Amino acid sequence: MSGPVDLRSDTVTQPTEGMRAAMVAAPLGDDVFGDDPSVNALQEKIASMLGFEAALFVPTGTQSNLCGILSHCQRGDEYIVGQMQHSYRWEGGGAAVFGSVQPQPLDHQPDGTLALADIEAAIKPDDPHFARSRLLALENTLGGKLLPFAYVEQATAMAKDKGLARHLDGARLFNAAVAQAAATGGNARTEARRIAQCFDSVSVCFSKGLGAPVGSTLCGSREFIARARRVRKMAGGAMRQAGVLAAAASYALDHHIDRLADDHALARRLAQGLAGIDGLQVEAPQTNILFVDLKGAARDRSAAFLKHLAEQGVRSTGLYRLRFVTHLDVDAAGVDRAVAAIRGFFGS
């Protein structure tokens, strides 16, 4: 393998032969009329897998979070969210722009969690001075970090106790589940369901590590999903013969969950390969995302370093804090080439 090693994101994967065959063979209908059999099959599959009554197929994770937040919250409501969560930081402020839902962002702890005391302190009393605290939104994995399951249970139990709804941005829920299964000796599907069942709604992306070209699903109660369907329509996300995409997502659920462990192993291989290089601080990856900070003199050489990586065909994101993401379309040889390119620059 000598093409570029694209570690920018796990979104860059190409559908496999098997996935393409499933897409070609998918029976199609018109999902706006609710009669696309492949969309319906996907929605039923993910809902029953995660223990929900219903699910909704949407084009993107951004739209899935938007449908989720706007189905939980009215104008003037507030959702409590982490500063670094996608649904707050990386979605153009959609919940505020389209829904007049006010975010209440909180700082993260080093492990990615939101401190229970901070959540509790952010919940406003019923008083006309305040927005109505309505929803707690968490993300798992967050920047590749697995939220400790005991924490997820505690935070969501507290939110429920305080009358808040709970939404999970589980774009990488199955990465979390695979990492959790590795730690508990359990099964990834069981762990995914255990995490999901702490929430009233869960969004899952198929276009990340699961390797499908397009699509996410939002899961929740039947009544919640009926509201989300209306938001999806308003957002322009109601698609017609969407089964051609849903078939890829179904294929991913059948074939690409357990193999996420390979991506996690490759992220560790990359971290090990970069260990001990002067000027690089390498975070131990918990799943498929590796952050590497340039320190001291290496920081001043950032532009030259990025140019070198580009010339060597190694792609990442970031300037001083580089992000490398492993996925279906990188293998050990690719990771080793990335290590060699980086070591080559630092002369070690």
Ligand SMILES: *Cc1c(COP(=O)(O)O)cnc(C)c1O
């Ligand atoms: C990628 C991602 C999304 C949204 O994805 P798009 O499909 O690009 O809109 C949402 N949440 C998290 C955590 C993500 O990583």
